[in-house]
Amino acid sequence: MTEFYMDLTRAYPRSPKIKMAGLVQLARMIDKARAYKENQIADYIYPCPLDKIILNFLRIDSDVFANKAMECKDEEIREWAKDILKNKRDEEFEFINNQILERSPDSEDRLKYFYETRDRIDPTRTDINTWVDLLDLEEGRLPPN
Numbered sequence: 001m002t003e004f005y006m007d008l009t010r011a012y013p014r015s016p017k018i019k020m021a022g023l024v025q026l027a028r029m030i031d032k033a034r035a036y037k038e039n040q041i042a043d044y045i046y047p048c049p050l051d052k053i054i055l056n057f058l059r060i061d062s063d064v065f066a067n068k069a070m071e072c073k074d075e076e077i078r079e080w081a082k083d084i085l086k087n088k089r090d091e092e093f094e095f096i097n098n099q100i101l102e103r104s105p106d107s108e109d110r111l112k113y114f115y116e117t118r119d120r121i122d123p124t125r126t127d128i129n130t131w132v133d134l135l136d137l138e139e140g141r142l143p144p145n
Contacts, residue, residue: 005034005038005040006031006032006034006035006038006040007035007038007040008031008032008035008040008041008042008044009040009042010040012139012140013028013031013032013035013044014027014028014030014031015027015028015132015135015136015139015141016028016050016100016101016131016132016135016136017101017132017136019097020074020077020078020081021077021078021079021081021082021085022082022085022093022097023054023057023081023085023093023096023097024097024100024101024132025050025051025053025054025100026054026077026081027074029046029047029050029051029054029055029065029069030069030074030077032044032045032046032047032048032051033046033062033065033066033069033070034066034069034070036066037066037067037069037070046062046066047062047065049103050100050103050131050132053096053099053100054096054100057085057088057092057096058081058084058085059084060084068080100132101130101132102130103130103131103132104129104130104131105131114131114134117134117138118134118137121137121138122137122144122145124144124145125137125142125144125145127145128142
């Protein structure tokens with residue numbers, strides 16, 4: 001077991017809404033990358049489509065990022081990401097964050113899956129329309145209606 005052990009069979013990753021180095025999803029991606037490297041990822045996907053948005057913004061490969069997550073503390077990753085992104089404008093961060101925070105199902109199959117998942121958890125939460133809100137609902141971070 002490493003210093004940065006993460007077992008997603010026993011705990012949830014951090015919320016995708018938590019910002020680190022100016023980016024949403026980054027802290028969650030660290031948790032998933034660590035669990036992936038420890039073969040404790042459960043039903044989570046690394047890299048998922050939301051992770052890929054961040055990886056592309058950082059211009060880094062998912063395996064390289066996973067290795068970095070295992071070698072470094074959160075604060076070191078935050079500083080490393082800030083250094084990589086130091087020439088990015090605020091508008092670019094806002095665009096990427098909105099891509100993640102506002103992402104919703106983009107096909108009939110995904111929409112069906114989304115509604116089935118949401119309704120299984122709490123059919124009264126018809127206000128849940130984005131993937132990040134569904135994740136927070138599923139992982140118990142959003143209060144019931």
